[in-house]
Amino acid sequence: MPTDPVLASARQLVGESLKELRASVEGLPAEALNWRPAGDASNSIAVLATHALGASRLWLSMAMGAPLPKRDRDSEFRASAGDPAAFLRFVDELSGDCLSLLRPAEEVDWTAMRNTYGRGGDAPPEVAAAYALIHATEHLRGHVDQISLTRQLWEARSPAP
Amino acid sequence: MPDPLLTSARDLLRRNGDDMRAAIEGLPPDALNWRPAGDDTSSIAAIANHSLTSTRQWLAVAVDAPLPARDRPTEFEYTARDAAELLALVDGLFEDCLSLVDKSRTVDWSALRKHWDATRDIELFAAWALLHALEHLREHVGQISLTRQLWEARRL
Numbered sequence: 001m002p003t004d005p006v007l008a009s010a011r012q013l014v015g016e017s018l019k020e021l022r023a024s025v026e027g028l029p030a031e032a033l034n035w036r037p038a039g040d041a042s043n044s045i046a047v048l049a050t051h052a053l054g055a056s057r058l059w060l061s062m063a064m065g066a067p068l069p070k071r072d073r074d075s076e077f078r079a080s081a082g083d084p085a086a087f088l089r090f091v092d093e094l095s096g097d098c099l100s101l102l103r104p105a106e107e108v109d110w111t112a113m114r115n116t117y118g119r120g121g122d123a124p125p126e127v128a129a130a131y132a133l134i135h136a137t138e139h140l141r142g143h144v145d146q147i148s149l150t151r152q153l154w155e156a157r158s159p160a161p
Numbered sequence: 162m163p164d165p166l167l168t169s170a171r172d173l174l175r176r177n178g179d180d181m182r183a184a185i186e187g188l189p190p191d192a193l194n195w196r197p198a199g200d201d202t203s204s205i206a207a208i209a210n211h212s213l214t215s216t217r218q219w220l221a222v223a224v225d226a227p228l229p230a231r232d233r234p235t236e237f238e239y240t241a242r243d244a245a246e247l248l249a250l251v252d253g254l255f256e257d258c259l260s261l262v263d264k265s266r267t268v269d270w271s272a273l274r275k276h277w278d279a280t281r282d283i284e285l286f287a288a289w290a291l292l293h294a295l296e297h298l299r300e301h302v303g304q305i306s307l308t309r310q311l312w313e314a315r316r317l
Contacts, residue, residue: 009289037310039314128165134292135169142302
């Protein structure tokens with residue numbers, strides 16, 4: 001595996017975010033996973049996790065020049081978790097995909113331009129590989145913190161017996 | 162050719178700036194200084210001040226620029242008189258951040274840098290400092306957006 005300081009740094013930071021995401025999901029009942037802290041204007045943990053992981057996998061694929069995975073961005077915001085154990089398996093599967101992408105067999109050219117094919121929400125049509133990597137890292141971190149805060153709000157609202 | 166990490170960091174800083182301003186604009190002082198879950202949480206004003214001061218610090222580490230003065234604990238004590246005052250603070254700090262990732266710079270991303278806090282004996286890649294600067298900022302922009310949603314839901 002190439003020893004690129006940019007990749008090594010991204011692997012460490014994305015890995016930390018994914019660990020924290022899992023810790024914020026683990027142990028919650030379906031009701032908590034689907035709870036919206038500020039009503040319809042806000043998103044549940046299930047929505048935030050589904051969206052964050054779907055986006056991370058897509059943006060990391062773009063960064064690495066890998067084939068883009070299937071993604072229906074709008075449906076991520078309608079996600080719900082019926083079975084907490086199945087939802088945790090889903091989190092683990094997509095997290096594994098993200099980490100695998102950060103272990104490429106060949107060096108990455110960070111100046112290479114990548115087509116977003118309109119798949120990245122309001123992203124520009126073409127971005128540098130470096131942009132895709134930084135965006136994947138920061139976008140994931142932003143939503144992981146929202147998930148963590150939403151869990152804190154849930155626990156403050158519904159203290160354990 | 163400009164460094165793609167610098168140009169990408171600039172683009173993403175601008176996007177974060179737009180999102181942070183949108184989450185601040187139009188809020189009254191009570192909302193800007195409100196702590197959503199009591200003393201364990203931070204207000205929008207405090208998070209904005211802390212996150213941008215931290216971003217500036219980490220970007221200075223990344224590009225090996227002189228470190229600005231920083232007193233981290235007081236960043237969380239900041240209160241805003243009104244949205245205009247907070248937006249002026251935010252705009253000034255964003256300008257400082259953008260100047261640090263000016264595309265004319267040359268940066269060795271594999272260079273090892275010391276942590277900005279001299280009491281922490283850690284060495285990090287310049288690339289790590291850049292990525293962390295951006296992810297830490299996004300983390301707090303997300304918090305600010307959620308805090309605004311909670312404030313608006315609280316008034317219903």
